[in-house]
Amino acid sequence: MTIHFVGGGPGAADLITVRAATLLARADVVVYAGTYLDADVLGHCRADVRRVDTQDLDLDQITAVLVEAAAAGQQVVRLCSGDPSLYSALAEQTARLDLAGVAWDVTPGVPAYAAAAAVLRCELTVPEVAQSVVLTRTQARSTAMPAGESLAAFAATGATLALHLAITRIRELAAELVADYGPDCPVAVVYRASQPEQQVLRGTLATIADQVEAAGLRQAAIILVGRALAREVAAESFLYDAARDRGAKRR
Incomplete structure (x- = not known):
């Protein structure tokens, strides 16, 4: 079987x-x-x-x-x-x-970070803002992270971060990310995305820890960090640009 x-x-x-x-x-x-x-x-x-x-x-x-x-x-x-x-x-x-x-x-199944993005009605890869998504976690009472996979290393890229299994460390994580993203960087926390108990918290790296602690969230939450969450269109995708030569690929 x-x-x-x-x-x-x-x-x-x-x-x-x-x-x-x-x-x-x-x-x-x-x-x-x-x-x-x-x-x-x-x-x-x-x-x-x-x-x-x-x-x-x-x-x-x-x-x-x-x-x-x-x-x-x-x-x-x-x-x-x-x-x-x-x-x-x-x-x-x-x-x-x-x-x-x-x-x-x-x-395969629908991953939690994708469900969280859907709840937020947000694209995680916005042209000229962020074109990469880092799926990672942090270490607390858990398996050690591999060498080189520090949060600081990922933050230096400026990519959208999807943090799993990290909600109990939200305050120290937010403080660590400020250096690369700035205190006003948008953050969203989605607890039990798509489930009846779903909760959504929106804030910045400067404010999100207070909200999470006030809500008492301890598990089953995805933390999304990055400028793409602002949902501001800085540029439009070349893929759908009217000036693009759409016959080039066929030729």
Whole structure:
């Protein structure tokens, strides 16, 4: 049997892919991260599906559930929040499945940062303002960051930053980013984007920490930083410029 790692999207039941919904409907066992997923996503499952919440399980326990279910010939979905390519522990889980000789595949999902941008009605790559997006996190009580991947190094580029797993350190992060972005740089925090509990905070590097602390946010929030959030059009894309020779590519 094949273990299907499926992106559950940002939380809303209607923000998963058609393929994801199909796999959930066929599943005998769904292993999911209850901390981040809205329960409505599991509404795509059969009533008799076995549900395993991983929020209190370690990697060995999760792997054991997956391997045992596959050995029993059951259809298994490992439901990840957002997209499996980001902070899903896909690498270590699938390495163990490879050792156990269990087949697996991946179905992408809507990532949380994209859902947050949609809530803000914001493009993260604005011509002549920012043409790059850095997806990163910070280190607190977590795995060490690789050498060279410091927040200061990313900030020096001026790119739009999408900070994951960082909300509890918002004050020190904002202070660190001021040197490169300036105290008036727009910041948005989106908590549980697309879910019923969704909250949106807008401010600047000088003001956002106070707002986050007053709201009591401690998890499941994306921090977006950058001038692109101002939604001011400094220049228009060459792609749609009326002066562009549109026959050049065909020639």
